[in-house]
Amino acid sequence: MPSERTPGGPVQGGLTRRMMLALLAGGTAFAVLAPRGALALDTAEARALIDRAVGEINGVINSGQSETAMFASFEQIFARYADVAIIAQSALGVAARQASPAQMAAFTRAFQTYISRKYGRRFREFIGGKIEVTGAQQVKSFYEVISTAYLRGEAPFEVRFQVSDRSGRDLFFNIIIEGVNMLASERTEIGALLDARRGNLDQLIADLPAMG
């Protein structure tokens, strides 16, 4: 894969421009999958799903709405199309096992606000850009749809969406942008937030909506 590297320098010197893109690209990636009927998923369906969803997200990117309005549209899309419950549970990791059902429900709601805001703010980088689906494949128990993101002034880069129907609906649960795995990143982040609160989940639930 072609990739531009930054010359050496403090802190981000070892990080490539690709990585920066990967971080900001999380923004669009969240928005891309649409819910569907209860039919078992296959490669073609997973791909068609992304094709439709990409059309929708490209529409928002190029709608000419204010940034604030786009962030709001984006938050709604995320809430509808992502399996927020499984993302939240996986981000919480082993701590989710000790949590009560009420705590998990509260955490999932807080997490949804947090993650929509976090990635929604980076959304403006995508204004004028587009995503094109290039392929799909089965990976063990789920499907992975491969796409290329074209952003203004940047070399095209790869975005992979991981789709499953195991929640009862076709939803995405992970995005991998130039190798950078959103689920792994959020697991690290939520783990650190919980550590900073000495494992106090209720405190994290209270703080989370104001972050991101």
Next chain:
Amino acid sequence: MSPVCPDAVRCGDTSPAGRRGRVLAVLLASALALSGCATADIASRDAGFNDPFEPRNRDVHAFNKGVDRVVLRPASQVYGTVVPGPVRGGIGNFADNLGLPAAVVNNLLQGRIEPAGKNTFRFLVNSTFGLGGFLDPATDMGLTEESTDFGETLHVWGAGEGVYLEMPLRGPTTMRDTVGTVVDVFLDPVGAAIDSPEAQYVLGAKALSLVGDRYRYSDTIDSLLYESADSYSQARLLYLQNRRFELGTEAESNSYDPYNDPYAQ
């Protein structure tokens, strides 16, 4: 020195090119020694990361963040505000273009002929029609950069990534990529071809290009460094995942199914 020791071969060639050659030989030897660790390294790669120097790395990370907060970030805000976008872009192109000869050397050391040809044509096109590299007509012709470095060459030769490191003023890297970075300085044909004051201009352009990148990706870098609960861990994860992707050695974690293992154990 020369009257005492007139034989340049026996006493060592003290010309800049001769010193460069000797340093390179030493670095290559250590790089190859590093390759020997390849097998032991594979296990740690799949497990995520190998960071035995974490306390030291965290100190360096804190230092780097301080440098960013006090120097780089403010400088980039001034640069981004004062210098018009097209000029910043031109300086970035110029610096990137001068990195191409070193990339070609590494493409060849890896035995990858096609990327070497592409980078060579890119360099020629941008250096001429691109007015010395300030413009980038090569990209419009489909000659995008096939970026590489000596760290990748070491990988192709069989070296494992080694331990994770955060280096002062440079940031996240691994043992293998640190060796690669140092070797690249000596492998660079541009560095060998030019002397003072041109070398200073090139260094200046690279520094400005870096400051320009800090400005361009300001929101993203700020969010990583100053809004993460643990920016050290996030930077480590980001660097290793993306680097392994570039080298085609991605870990198993990208086939993780949370529906089978909801607590990510």
